[in-house]
Amino acid sequence: MLIDEKITRKIATLAKIDLSEQEIKEYTKDLNNILKWMEELKEVDVSNIKPVTSITENKLYERDDISHAIYVEQEKVLLNAPDKVGDYFTVPKVIE
Amino acid sequence: MTNIMNADIKNIIKAIANKEYSVEELVNDFIKKIDKLDKFNLVSEKLYDEAILQAKKADAKKKEDRLPLEGIPIAVKDIFCTEGNKTSASSNILKNFKAPYESTVTQSLKNAGAIIICKTNMDEFAMGSASDTCNLGNVINPWTKDFSKPLTPGGSSGGSAGIMAASGACFSLGTDTGGSIRQPASFCGVVGIKPTYGRCSRFGIIAFASSLDQAGPFTKNVEDGALALTHMVSYDKKDSTTSMEKMPDLFKNLKNGVRGLKIGIPKQYDIEGIPSEIKDLWNKGKKILEKLGAEIIDISLPHTKYALPTYYIIAPAEASANLARYDGVKYGYRSKNKFEDLNEMYCKTRGEGFGKEVKRRLLIGTYVLSSGYYDAYYLHAQKVRRRIIEDFDNAFNKIDLILTPTAPSDAFMIGEKTEDPISMYLNDIFTVPSSLAGLPALSLPGAMSDNGRPLGLQLIGNTFCEDLLLRGAYAIEQEICFKNEPPLGNL
Numbered sequence: 247m248l249i250d251e252k253i254t255r256k257i258a259t260l261a262k263i264d265l266s267e268q269e270i271k272e273y274t275k276d277l278n279n280i281l282k283w284m285e286e287l288k289e290v291d292v293s294n295i296k297p298v299t300s301i302t303e304n305k306l307y308e309r310d311d312i313s314h315a316i317y318v319e320q321e322k323v324l325l326n327a328p329d330k331v332g333d334y335f336t337v338p339k340v341i342e
Numbered sequence: 343m344t345n346i347m348n349a350d351i352k353n354i355i356k357a358i359a360n361k362e363y364s365v366e367e368l369v370n371d372f373i374k375k376i377d378k379l380d381k382f383n384l385v386s387e388k389l390y391d392e393a394i395l396q397a398k399k400a401d402a403k404k405k406e407d408r409l410p411l412e413g414i415p416i417a418v419k420d421i422f423c424t425e426g427n428k429t430s431a432s433s434n435i436l437k438n439f440k441a442p443y444e445s446t447v448t449q450s451l452k453n454a455g456a457i458i459i460c461k462t463n464m465d466e467f468a469m470g471s472a473s474d475t476c477n478l479g480n481v482i483n484p485w486t487k488d489f490s491k492p493l494t495p496g497g498s499s500g501g502s503a504g505i506m507a508a509s510g511a512c513f514s515l516g517t518d519t520g521g522s523i524r525q526p527a528s529f530c531g532v533v534g535i536k537p538t539y540g541r542c543s544r545f546g547i548i549a550f551a552s553s554l555d556q557a558g559p560f561t562k563n564v565e566d567g568a569l570a571l572t573h574m575v576s577y578d579k580k581d582s583t584t585s586m587e588k589m590p591d592l593f594k595n596l597k598n599g600v601r602g603l604k605i606g607i608p609k610q611y612d613i614e615g616i617p618s619e620i621k622d623l624w625n626k627g628k629k630i631l632e633k634l635g636a637e638i639i640d641i642s643l644p645h646t647k648y649a650l651p652t653y654y655i656i657a658p659a660e661a662s663a664n665l666a667r668y669d670g671v672k673y674g675y676r677s678k679n680k681f682e683d684l685n686e687m688y689c690k691t692r693g694e695g696f697g698k699e700v701k702r703r704l705l706i707g708t709y710v711l712s713s714g715y716y717d718a719y720y721l722h723a724q725k726v727r728r729r730i731i732e733d734f735d736n737a738f739n740k741i742d743l744i745l746t747p748t749a750p751s752d753a754f755m756i757g758e759k760t761e762d763p764i765s766m767y768l769n770d771i772f773t774v775p776s777s778l779a780g781l782p783a784l785s786l787p788g789a790m791s792d793n794g795r796p797l798g799l800q801l802i803g804n805t806f807c808e809d810l811l812l813r814g815a816y817a818i819e820q821e822i823c824f825k826n827e828p829p830l831g832n833l
Contacts (some may be wrong), residue, residue, distance in 0.1 A: 292729065316443055326438075
């Protein structure tokens, strides 16, 4: 066993995903199978090999340091808010 | 023209220009067609009102003001943000999300005159190979004969591939991360093209794995594919990974044949257990190319077998970062259950909002990036990825194109592989290596399986050589003359 339920619980906490007991059991099994399958990568000799950081790593261009962000009206953005008050998104209280 | 919906795009454009058909008539014909396809669950949202409005505008235009794709109805995978429309990537966490802006690719197509007629269903966040993780239910392949045993259209772009098989649009859009255009194209008997990484802007496409995601078209034939792709690619200041490399003219040499081209046949793709009908199709492809004057060369891509596990480390790792944004604060679903604090709100929202496969991949991704495991999994996988890229670099020193099957099977029954994630992942065995290397590749229909389902051939090209890729595909297509159509009866 590469991972047990305790580790699955820890990963779920890191990923901020609430899982049921049933899900913890299932994912522990799945993850073990998948990670076992990945073990074969250890056969590959990667000494002196640089990790890939980007597929376009040789083709990056210089550009002017200006933003090309698009402008979206505040109202339009707020339309998608699951909960809001006036022009603000609301969340549960974080400061006591 | 008796059945304009089955015509090539260039002939549809001609028919509209000659006023044999109005754009409004064309759009209405497609609307009627799409409505008849409801039972296949291909469509996430119908955009008919807007499409008819655009059609009327197109019809009112003077001849000289007409755009190159004026009035051409298209279907768009629900992963592309289209302003003002629901865009949910088939996930409950984005169920009611209305995109406040437009993706660069769909904007380019709109600027060229295309009309979006509907959005299509897919695997949730493009994570899947059977379009069976969609929040609106399973997508069904129009090649299904017996509805008690529905076939998958493949995935993740299953809705877009299926709608082309059923002639429900002039072309459709998909995205391909590890095979999500090519495998469904194979299963549905249509052409599906994944261009070189960096050709199409990813701006406004809901991100899955940013170093792999690429947009591409589904079409009825290769020439339509060349036309669609021409209007999709661009350098985009809003996506720094797009390329400034000029797209070659895809039509210039399209019909020049393959005489003198060197075609690589990678021995590692001849895997144990692949059905003989797929090997036969592969041989048929080789023979056609040989007959047309191409030189067939055996090549070796020694790290092929490591591509899948490498992909299933890198893609989930990138996904776990990309999908961190779904927190129930600014948009999308927020848990309706009671929560004590912000952290609990995040956890419940994500636990309830994401589907089973997405959660599985987020857990894998989080694990391989977590402290203590990063070097052993993620960093190692990125090194193996370089080995895979080097394999292709070496091969392309000697050859022009690579020929392989697209998928290791024909369309399977929905639910057949759902319980075993690894057997589902193996669907992408022939498509993932070129994805990891960012290479352009396509699938074109090659034959029918013994079960009466389409099988695709895959061509892989060198970086930025889409012209050669399409030229090879066109030559094969003319010889194969794939004329089979799904059993839609009177639809």
